[in-house]
Amino acid sequence: MTSRRSFIRNTAIVGAGMGVLPNLASAMYITNAKEELNVGLIGVGLRGTNHLRNLILRTDVRITALCDVDPERITLGKKLLAEAGKKAPAIFGKNSLDYLNLLALKEVDAVIIATPWLWHTRMTVDAMKAGKYAGVEVSAANTLEECWDLVNTHEATGTHMMILENVNYRRDVLAVLNMVKQGIFGEMVHFRCGYQHDLREVKFNNGKQPYGGGVEFGEKAISEARWRTEHSVKRNADVYPTHGLGPVAVMADINRGNRFLSLTSHATKGIGLHNHIVKNGGEDHPNAKVKFKQGDVITTTVDTANGETIIITHDCNLPRPYSLGFRVQGANGLWEVDGNRIYIEGKSESHRWDAADSWLSEYDHPLWKKYGEYAAGAGHGGMDFFVLNSFVESAKANIAPPMDAYDAAAWSAVTPLSEVSILHKGEPQDFPDFTRGLWMKRAPYNWMKDTY
Amino acid sequence: MTSRRSFIRNTAIVGAGMGVLPNLASAMYITNAKEELNVGLIGVGLRGTNHLRNLILRTDVRITALCDVDPERITLGKKLLAEAGKKAPAIFGKNSLDYLNLLALKEVDAVIIATPWLWHTRMTVDAMKAGKYAGVEVSAANTLEECWDLVNTHEATGTHMMILENVNYRRDVLAVLNMVKQGIFGEMVHFRCGYQHDLREVKFNNGKQPYGGGVEFGEKAISEARWRTEHSVKRNADVYPTHGLGPVAVMADINRGNRFLSLTSHATKGIGLHNHIVKNGGEDHPNAKVKFKQGDVITTTVDTANGETIIITHDCNLPRPYSLGFRVQGANGLWEVDGNRIYIEGKSESHRWDAADSWLSEYDHPLWKKYGEYAAGAGHGGMDFFVLNSFVESAKANIAPPMDAYDAAAWSAVTPLSEVSILHKGEPQDFPDFTRGLWMKRAPYNWMKDTY
Numbered sequence: 001m002t003s004r005r006s007f008i009r010n011t012a013i014v015g016a017g018m019g020v021l022p023n024l025a026s027a028m029y030i031t032n033a034k035e036e037l038n039v040g041l042i043g044v045g046l047r048g049t050n051h052l053r054n055l056i057l058r059t060d061v062r063i064t065a066l067c068d069v070d071p072e073r074i075t076l077g078k079k080l081l082a083e084a085g086k087k088a089p090a091i092f093g094k095n096s097l098d099y100l101n102l103l104a105l106k107e108v109d110a111v112i113i114a115t116p117w118l119w120h121t122r123m124t125v126d127a128m129k130a131g132k133y134a135g136v137e138v139s140a141a142n143t144l145e146e147c148w149d150l151v152n153t154h155e156a157t158g159t160h161m162m163i164l165e166n167v168n169y170r171r172d173v174l175a176v177l178n179m180v181k182q183g184i185f186g187e188m189v190h191f192r193c194g195y196q197h198d199l200r201e202v203k204f205n206n207g208k209q210p211y212g213g214g215v216e217f218g219e220k221a222i223s224e225a226r227w228r229t230e231h232s233v234k235r236n237a238d239v240y241p242t243h244g245l246g247p248v249a250v251m252a253d254i255n256r257g258n259r260f261l262s263l264t265s266h267a268t269k270g271i272g273l274h275n276h277i278v279k280n281g282g283e284d285h286p287n288a289k290v291k292f293k294q295g296d297v298i299t300t301t302v303d304t305a306n307g308e309t310i311i312i313t314h315d316c317n318l319p320r321p322y323s324l325g326f327r328v329q330g331a332n333g334l335w336e337v338d339g340n341r342i343y344i345e346g347k348s349e350s351h352r353w354d355a356a357d358s359w360l361s362e363y364d365h366p367l368w369k370k371y372g373e374y375a376a377g378a379g380h381g382g383m384d385f386f387v388l389n390s391f392v393e394s395a396k397a398n399i400a401p402p403m404d405a406y407d408a409a410a411w412s413a414v415t416p417l418s419e420v421s422i423l424h425k426g427e428p429q430d431f432p433d434f435t436r437g438l439w440m441k442r443a444p445y446n447w448m449k450d451t452y
Numbered sequence: 453m454t455s456r457r458s459f460i461r462n463t464a465i466v467g468a469g470m471g472v473l474p475n476l477a478s479a480m481y482i483t484n485a486k487e488e489l490n491v492g493l494i495g496v497g498l499r500g501t502n503h504l505r506n507l508i509l510r511t512d513v514r515i516t517a518l519c520d521v522d523p524e525r526i527t528l529g530k531k532l533l534a535e536a537g538k539k540a541p542a543i544f545g546k547n548s549l550d551y552l553n554l555l556a557l558k559e560v561d562a563v564i565i566a567t568p569w570l571w572h573t574r575m576t577v578d579a580m581k582a583g584k585y586a587g588v589e590v591s592a593a594n595t596l597e598e599c600w601d602l603v604n605t606h607e608a609t610g611t612h613m614m615i616l617e618n619v620n621y622r623r624d625v626l627a628v629l630n631m632v633k634q635g636i637f638g639e640m641v642h643f644r645c646g647y648q649h650d651l652r653e654v655k656f657n658n659g660k661q662p663y664g665g666g667v668e669f670g671e672k673a674i675s676e677a678r679w680r681t682e683h684s685v686k687r688n689a690d691v692y693p694t695h696g697l698g699p700v701a702v703m704a705d706i707n708r709g710n711r712f713l714s715l716t717s718h719a720t721k722g723i724g725l726h727n728h729i730v731k732n733g734g735e736d737h738p739n740a741k742v743k744f745k746q747g748d749v750i751t752t753t754v755d756t757a758n759g760e761t762i763i764i765t766h767d768c769n770l771p772r773p774y775s776l777g778f779r780v781q782g783a784n785g786l787w788e789v790d791g792n793r794i795y796i797e798g799k800s801e802s803h804r805w806d807a808a809d810s811w812l813s814e815y816d817h818p819l820w821k822k823y824g825e826y827a828a829g830a831g832h833g834g835m836d837f838f839v840l841n842s843f844v845e846s847a848k849a850n851i852a853p854p855m856d857a858y859d860a861a862a863w864s865a866v867t868p869l870s871e872v873s874i875l876h877k878g879e880p881q882d883f884p885d886f887t888r889g890l891w892m893k894r895a896p897y898n899w900m901k902d903t904y
């Protein structure tokens with residue numbers, strides 16, 4: 001076994017140079033797993049194409065179908081597959097519901113859904129009904145009813161779904177998870193996280209380029225500005241909670257020994273998007289008349305069953321550098337991503353921060369130790385390699401993924417719950433218990449293995 | 453005028469070496485001001501004695517009376533005055549109410565109250581009734597009724613009070629206030645602040661030394677552990693909001709064009725103090741049986757009339773380095789004290805933080821520019837010099853202080869309001885409008901002058 005492992009590890013490292021990764025999990029641990037996974041991609045915009053590029057590098061994945069209503073994106077996807085010497089996929093997208101025909105294909109085992117948010121739950125539900133192992137981009141659901149749809153369909157069909165939260169695989173996040181699991185922080189007490197990302201040039205473009213160059217959104221824009229910006233017009237809510245909340249939920253064993261109980265949420269005034277339009281398009285631009293409901297900074301505080309609190313921030317409409325604002329705090333100390341620092345009682349100099357770096361490298365996650373060099377080439381600092389690897393291996397084995405329907409539901413529920421709370425000046429909103437009590441019995445997923 | 457200013461500035465700098473500061477405000481701007489202020493100190497524990505040491509350095513202050521129920525503290529205070537060649541003060545403290553006799557003295561113009569929290573409002577109210585300009589340590593009040601007592605007594609008597617919030621005078625805080633006032637951040641949107649200070653060795657000692665060495669509190673302890681810890685036993689609330697909130701309230705023009713509307717508050721479980729007792733005193737120590745009501749991390753979110761939100765943190769029972777966690781965010785950019793960084797659109801490199809230092813020194817507050825060198829010797833990084841200077845000059849002129857009864861009430865109200873909100877899983881609590889509507893008309897205090 002040892003020699004086989006080192007063989008595989010060495011192969012992986014050699015493979016990195018070639019952009020090819022061996023079929024690790026099935027070779028090593030899982031006996032009944034498929035050798036190859038047939039994947040259909042529903043949505044090949046910027047995000048779906050990124051997944052496509054990464055999947056092409058795998059020898060254990062066949063891309064058997066592509067679906068997109070934009071013919072240009074299909075053309076690009078076909079081209080990438082052809083250039084890699086892959087078989088031409090079946091093509092869908094003649095209308096918005098053509099994805100149902102993709103889901104009917106026998107040659108699709110699993111689908112990856114990377115479409116506008118309002119399609120996520122519908123497509124994931126239909127995929128599970130069709131017996132396809134479903135991966136869906138974040139957030140997974142827009143309403144509480146949709147959260148329940150994910151859970152209920154998973155339970156009714158027995159088909160798995162995975163929310164493709166890539167930040168759960170960020171190197172620092174996994175190192176800190178390792179520290180949490182090893183008890184370095186002691187009993188967990190408090191978490192902070194959020195999505196703090198100046199998206200003004202994502203929410204507006206000139207209809208030609210995906211980022212900026214103009215202040216159009218909706219029909220006159222392309223890419224995310226075509227659909228995402230409408231959520232800022234219509235909803236005063238944390239519409240994008242999972243990049244921060246996903247990692248924290250895993251550290252806090254949410255749905256597996258713990259759960260979200262309730263939240264309160266507050267929004268500031270919303271001036272950032274209007275200011276951006278006026279500054280870049282002028283006061284007379286028609287979009288200068290648009291009223292944006294979304295507050296610029298939205299702060300949500302969650303109470304958990306185990307007595308922790310979690311602060312989630314959504315801050316996407318103002319000028320600022322990117323930060324997910326993580327803080328992970330326990331009885332023995334804490335990590336703060338802002339300032340890149342860690343303090344552990346009895347280890348750190350009293351009342352002084354350590355730079356986080358040496359801690360993070362000491363507790364580097366086994367996955368990153370093993371595949372970090374390979375993954376670093378796959379975009380987003382390698383997170384995307386790991387989240388896809390987990391998806392593909394889980395789907396091949398047809399086992400529950402690390403982030404499942406209950407997680408997708410609980411994390412995504414922050415959007416509708418925050419919306420109601422904000423509307424009532426921070427009135428507490430209860431989370432549904434999407435596990436129907438099973439959170440008390442469910443064991444944590446084993447995040448600490450070195451395979452996927 | 454110019455030559456006179458530079459004369460005074462030079463004198464100040466020369467004075468620094470001698471520990472003597474000239475009588476600035478009365479010499480320069482205020483014509484009806486007293487030349488000398490007779491000050492009585494009520495409470496000369498660690499904090500009061502610190503004020504005493506700083507006041508001794510001033511030529512415009514006479515310490516005419518000291519009050520403390522602990523004879524050892526009186527002995528020390530008298531000794532310090534004698535060593536400085538000052539006249540012996542009148543002494544009070546034969547019982548808890550002897551401060552009333554101090555307040556009856558004609559030779560007291562103003563008092564500084566640095567006593568346990570439960571005495572703050574009582575003594576401040578009595579001081580105003582006695583016509584003494586009152587300075588009170590933070591927090592100023594423990595209950596909503598006490599908040600009203602401060603406001604109502606101020607209005608009924610016409611006597612001023614000042615909450616002695618030293619952090620409002622921290623060099624970085626005043627530089628950022630300068631940036632706010634000059635519009636560098638644009639329209640204000642969001643603030644964060646708090647008191648994040650591992651106080652375990654303040655809350656417990658061995659009855660001999662003020663900090664640590666044992667796990668006693670209450671009768672068996674001395675200094676703050678004698679009275680402060682009881683607030684952690686009895687109250688699940690942010691019992692100490694003003695170090696963070698004071699500076700933010702000034703930046704947000706609270707009670708002067710803006711006001712706090714409502715808050716929600718959440719507490720984590722409380723394990724830090726119990727763990728500390730067990731670790732340092734053993735499981736069998738009687739205090740290991742004490743149930744502490746206070747959660748370890750308390751998070752409060754405030755909505756303001758102008759559409760900002762303010763997050764306030766109280767984090768004093770767990771191992772961690774000190775931080776007040778400031779964040780000041782507007783339409784053009786933000787300051788974060790954690791990470792020591794600033795981003796201003798159009799000035800900073802796009803999507804990149806600037807180190808805060810060059811911004812903070814460019815916008816160094818006129819007070820710090822002028823008196824920074826002198827102040828740096830007075831303890832607490834000089835903050836205490838400035839807050840006392842403001843108190844003394846305001847009292848000499850008998851004018852409204854920068855932080856008045858309305859501020860003391862609004863800031864301190866966070867304690868009782870957070871307590872009720874926490875008890876009801878974050879139910880929103882309305883702030884009383886302590887100004888009875890006058891916040892709409894009151895002009896901001898002029899914080900940007902270079903005198904006090």
